[in-house]
Amino acid sequence: MSSLHILGIDLGKHCFHLIGHDSAGRELLRKKFNRNQLILFLSKLSPTTVAFEACGGAHWLARKCLEFNHQIKLIPPQYVKPYVKNNKNDFIDASAIAEAACRPSMRFVAVKSEEAQVIASIHRVRDGYIKERTACMSRIGAMLLEFGLSLPTGHAKMKGLFQWLAEQNQPLPALFIQELQGLHEYYSYLNERIKSQDKKLHQVIEHNELALLLKTIPGVGDLTATLCLADISSPANFTNGRNMAAWLGLVPRQYSTGGKPKLLGVSKRGNKQLRTLFIHGARAVLSKPDKTGKVFGQWLIDLRASKPFNVAVVALANKLARIAWAVMYNRQAFRMTTI
Structure with a gap:
């Protein structure tokens, strides 16, 4: 040996x-x-x-x-x-x-800690509850459609389902109402389970200094901060913020040949869940440019004026990912001067 x-x-x-x-x-x-x-x-x-x-x-x-x-x-x-x-x-x-x-150019994955895997498990269970809740809502809507009732989308109507049914003034079979009650109770149960998972993630934030630092970034909340802890074992695994943004799939996909560079849409490679959260965070920032978006100054104003909304969202998500890397690497809270 x-x-x-x-x-x-x-x-x-x-x-x-x-x-x-x-x-x-x-x-x-x-x-x-x-x-x-x-x-x-x-x-x-x-x-x-x-x-x-x-x-x-x-x-x-x-x-x-x-x-x-x-x-x-x-x-x-x-x-x-x-x-x-x-x-x-x-x-x-x-x-x-x-x-x-043994290949010198091979890329490797960093080993995750037990804490990171626990946080990832909380996220995984939460995502499962959300998928089940969506399926439950779709099931209720499809069943009502069979009786000529089109239930409006959204949680507000779903929570007040029986009040909405009473307003329609349309008689329904008693056994069918029982089935709806069972599904609605399951929907309410899933809501409670999702809230329970959110509380667990909030507790992780309260006891983790790095997560609190990440939350100082505009558009980064409990979900994004905790998933960064779970999926990014160490920021030192990336040479810079752009490298991490590329790992998230927030950079253009390249198809160059014959010396002619050709850049396409975002690559969508790497961590899909974390990429999605950064994009949602960017949408939240762009929805309130006078409040959360003002820290990005003229750059964001020019970007929004010159690019379509979705392109601006991805560009801002790329910037948020780079800032997140800088915050994790330097272990310093986000400041306007860091942009």
Whole structure:
């Protein structure tokens, strides 16, 4: 094992396939373990470089490997695929991971802390409740439409559903009303669960100095600040604010050839959820240019005057992302002079 240079692991729920390479890329080790056997093997292995894809359970295993003094390389799965040779199986995938991790230009994912994963879980559960609530509202609207009633959109009408039904003065079957009551109770329950998740995120904000600093940025609220904590393990992973904005997909997509540069719409790569929150924050700022938008001065006025609204929103979201990187990197509150 002394000549082992890198260990590639193909992760699974129960089975883990390992391939070890020396510095010349020759295979030295080929093993298959269950979870307990893998942890025992890694604990006895001399400190080495361990590589695997950034997928389910990867950050937990990465923290375990760090406890055993191994060097960790987490690779985005799409960057491993070009190194898979011939037919696909778990050992070939592990070998491809080991080979990809040795490339000098390869990009890696930072290991998340337990706190970051907990915050991400709160967001994930909250998003699930919101999707269920939307489905519940659509179900109620579709059922009413079958009886000739078109329910107006919005939560205000949904909360006052039975008052609205009484105003329509249209008789409905008693069993149908019971079904509506059950769905409306479920809708109310989901509202309470979403509020509960919001309270949890607010508690995270209150006990985290960096989150409070992020909230000093116009357009950044509890959701955006906590998701930055969850998804951005360290601002030092990005060389500058533009690099983070590119990771969020808030920069133009490029398709250049023959020496002719061609820039298209935003790339929409990277973190979709965080990108969406920054765009919503930019919309909120642009909706009140005389209040929240005044800190951006003449730049925002000229942008709004010369560009379509949606283009201005994305440009402002890009700026907000860069400011967020600066706030996290320098650990200083947002000031007008930082723009």
